[in-house]
Amino acid sequence: MNKxxxxxxxxxxxxxxxxxxxxxxxxSSNIRPYLEAEPMFDVKTFNQLxxxxxxxxxxxxxxxxxxxxxxxxxxxxxxxxxxxxxxxYIDFELANTHIVKYGYNKHYVVKEGLxxxxxxxxxxxxxxxxxxxxxxENDNIDHNNFTILNAMYNILTGSIERNVVxx
Numbered sequence: 641m642n643k644x645x646x647x648x649x650x651x652x653x654x655x656x657x658x659x660x661x662x663x664x665x666x667x668s669s670n671i672r673p674y675l676e677a678e679p680m681f682d683v684k685t686f687n688q689l690x691x692x693x694x695x696x697x698x699x700x701x702x703x704x705x706x707x708x709x710x711x712x713x714x715x716x717x718x719x720x721x722x723x724x725x726x727x728x729y730i731d732f733e734l735a736n737t738h739i740v741k742y743g744y745n746k747h748y749v750v751k752e753g754l755x756x757x758x759x760x761x762x763x764x765x766x767x768x769x770x771x772x773x774x775x776x777e778n779d780n781i782d783h784n785n786f787t788i789l790n791a792m793y794n795i796l797t798g799s800i801e802r803n804v805v806x807x
Contacts, residue, residue, distance in 0.1 A: 642770050644700075645698055646701045646746070651680075651778025655680050656673055657779055658781070669711060681789060686729075687731045690732040700732070701736045701753070703755075704739050706739060706741055708742040723739070746765070747765065753771065754774065755773045757776060775787075
């Protein structure tokens with residue numbers, strides 16, 4: 641059984657799209673929305689479940705895109721701010737953090753596992769042998785909190801239906 645769990649960041653873990661003016665900021669190479677994005681999950685519960693999953697042999701990874709058409713310097717800043725965000729809110733050990741070029745196919749860097757993402761296109765490209773997905777909603781904190789925490793709990797207890805994809 642595959643024991644890899646992969647999380648997107650923007651719109652899945654981080655309420656990036658809930659930051660007022662986020663689009664204008666990224667178009668002007670401002671990192672403010674990445675700094676101000678709040679978690680889309682209950683931090684304490686997420687960390688308890690994440691720690692338990694890691695202790696039970698699960699590999700938890702991050703695979704997130706950089707902003708579209710960002711300069712090399714801006715993308716370097718965003719990459720660092722995203723890593724800082726993860727360090728601020730996640731207190732268990734992540735196996736890997738991949739912050740890749742916008743539009744890059746995520747299964748090129750993470751070969752298998754269960755992906756949590758808010759983007760239907762990403763999910764459709766992800767699905768395949770040993771690759772499953774759960775759809776999050778980039779504008780719905782309550783949905784993501786319930787979906788993510790419920791799935792993590794069900795993985796931990798062995799009761800998740802791994803062949804069901806929620807779109």
